[in-house]
Amino acid sequence: MRLIWFRNDLRLADNPALRHACATCGDEEGGVTALFVISPAQWRAHKMAPIRQRFLLAQIDELGKGLAALGIRLHLLRVETFAEVPAEMAALATRLGVRQLYANQAIELDEQRRDRAVSQALQGLDIRNHWFNGCCVLPPGRVLTGSQEMFKVFTPYSRAWLKALEEEGFVIHRSPAPRGTPLPWTPLAETGLVEGVAREPEEAARWPVGEVEARRRLHDFLEQAVLDYGENRDFPAQAGTSTLSPYLAAGIISPRQCVAALQQRLGYRPQSRAQPGFVWLNEIIWREFYRHLLMLVPNLSMNLPFRDETRALPWGWDPEALSAWCEGRTGYPIVDAAMRCLNATGWMHNRLRMIVASFLTKDLHLHWRLGEDYFMSQLIDGDLAANNGGWQWAAGTGADAAPYFRVFNPTTQGQRFDPDGAFIRTWVSELADVPTAQLHRPHEWLQQHDRHDYPLPMVDHAAARIRAIEMFRELERK
Template identity: 40%
Template sequence: MWFRNDLRLRDNKALYAAAARAKLGSKKSVIGLFVISEKEWASHDEAPIKIDFWIRNLVVLKRSLEKLHIPLIVKKAATGSQVVELIESTVKGMDVSHVFWNVEYMVDEMRRDAAVLKALTKNPGIYVEQHDDQGVVPPKEMKNKIGEGHTSFESFRSTWNTLVETDPHYLQLLPVPEANPIEAKQLYAEYFNASVPPYHPHSLDMSEIEQLYPAGEDAAHERLRAFIENKIMRYHLTKDSLTEEDDTKLSPYLSNGVLSTRQCVAAARAANNNKIIVGNEGVRTWIKEIIWREFYRHVLVFYPRVCKNRAFKPPTDSIRWSSDDRKFQIWCQGKTGYPIIDAGMRQLNATGYMHSRIRMLVACFLVKDLLISWQKGEKYFMSHLIDGEFSFNNGSWQWCASTGAESQPYFRVFNPVVQSQKFDPVGDYIRHWVPELKGLSDKQVHDPYHAMSAKEFGKLTYPKPIVDHSEARKKFVEEYKRVLVQK
């Protein structure tokens, strides 16, 4: 079983199938394999904090597998292409007959898997089985009325809801796989004795990060349970709240596959009298967020150009973006002079996480106020987020930039001050992340440059706004219209 971003025992389709198949083989055993491929990860801008979380989860997974007498072999590949050789040599060297994995849908991953498949199956007696495990409904099972991929979220959601509500197999959860025979302990002793190589190449405070995101399936399920029992019914009222306790922070567990989307939806459905389409508003709103995950993955599968740095709406590829790197760096550092934007970017830099509402604001600001390309923001997010996942990150950035499948209208440009007053009314979020504004009143804190006298503002160690919002908005809208006319 080749583990990738599916680091769990429960409800893991490929692992379950591997264990069932193993019972028919001569050694009756499953062997787990994980390949650390730092070059490949770097080329996908995977954040060090995310890799660190991956590795911490791998350690827990190894321990859990051990209880089932299943060894987990962890190998390092120097390059992406070495992954293929490494898997082939491991499979042949250990006399493995069947190789299982769960499909990853990004273009590079599909190419890599095709190469592994080819290398393995050219050997007589080696078979490969791939499973659609990511998500509730496999992306290719959903098509619109003319047999193509959906491009509208609402039509996707309605089809998804009907399928999942009416066909119980989508939410049937698989149990922990059967254990290997006890003899496997001896047979694979060297792998049980080996440990996962440590990985801490980032400067963030690990004790805090480990507390915020404890590793392992049990921790993920505890977080899900607490949310379902205590908060889901009010999710529609709290989802935009910026207070720490209101975020579920399940996304890192979902992105690493420590938790499956099916497990989340099944738990939410159970709390809602086994309904998805009707019932409690909090539950339905939360499931809707999960459906966004499914939608963006679906878009990527049907329209793989989005994997190649291209906009979903091709004409918007010719928007003339600014190449002002100084402004980009100022945005990255959270020094734009717009407190809500700066708070968000500083939260991201310090913790690898940012609240969803704030992600929208900072993304919209980069693209529409600074006219800097969404690709630059997408890359920066990916290289800093603990929950970074290509399809949701790309889909969400394109939503904010009005270049995506289902996106914000181009003329809708968030006013960062108005949004700040709306979502952080008393300014606590800003004061936490922008301590130089701690002493300001609730009114001043959203827009100190305009809400204070020049003399008072001058005493702050805080920059004045990097752009004038209404002028910047006009510029973006004009540029977008130019592109529309050209089309």
């Protein structure tokens, strides 16, 4: 018997572990079966957002039905923490008569430790382990400098990544063929393994699960928006992005599928900004950059900065200031609209992520870890590599971080990227009737109209910016 262990790769198409297990397994070997491990306590310890948990569990139902149609049974194992997984999996493997394990590699430190422990436990039972790259276009460790080190700056990494892809190419694995009589599938809600599986209708409508939905979003984006992505991606009131991040984070669609679809749409693989489609491809390369970094630099999984010297920065931990930021009560309209959108939908536009991250770290001078944790606790697309990479970029502590003197002005960012206030008015109801000319600096107008339902700015941006720059200058002088 061959066991496929699903993790953040909840798909049938382009799943190397699934494809290899099925392609090399004859009926005489006992067939193929599958497993997903539900770890609620570990998910909570990793700050996994409830909306992301529900999204994953809904996708498990889709995956289970899809596998059952192929004649492959998906076993569900509830194991509270990673520490318990090796023994429980060894017991399950013994019960099922498993002789070989197939899985796609994890990149996070705790998950890698869990996988090594599982591998050792199963090898002790004479069960062979097979591990594959299922989360990146190019496997972590493939794109290195001439001295065989991980790139610390994105632009040369991007060039090297494109060159490596040209040299090696990549393969899209098709879904396996049916392996016999379709099997029944018991919906997860009926198993008693988890609570809170049900999704609100609005949530389910906004984020439907399934590979068909992920491919539909990819197709629609490539047909309607990719050519204008470079011009429209920064405007949160426009439908200028793919909204594929939850599907990539859960592995419902793979980055290889995205690159292949882009190439098919354009008729070529773009190599520079001069070519249409490159800006979106470059975002996929950013995703690869952060995932490769996370796997090759363990400190990033341990709440530590990439740039070790920035540990000495005097970040604050003010709980009242943090609460105001989390709840969208900063007095800066674009920041408050972004945070309220996150809290209501579980998602935030990428330009807004940069704005609110800069505000937390460079205006409030709070530790980037506070923002990183809060994002993970709310985001449906919560992904350690991308989230950590983005926060450290904004804070000036990471690889290829924004220069410390680059501090986003939340007012001018709002004026530039939400010029008519459509996004702000959607999420900050107190400002719905403020004239556009005053919307990004609404307080004088509000006071003239005896309105006190929107908070005053909690900090003076100009003064806060000076202090943020001085923090880094002091660090350089040490």
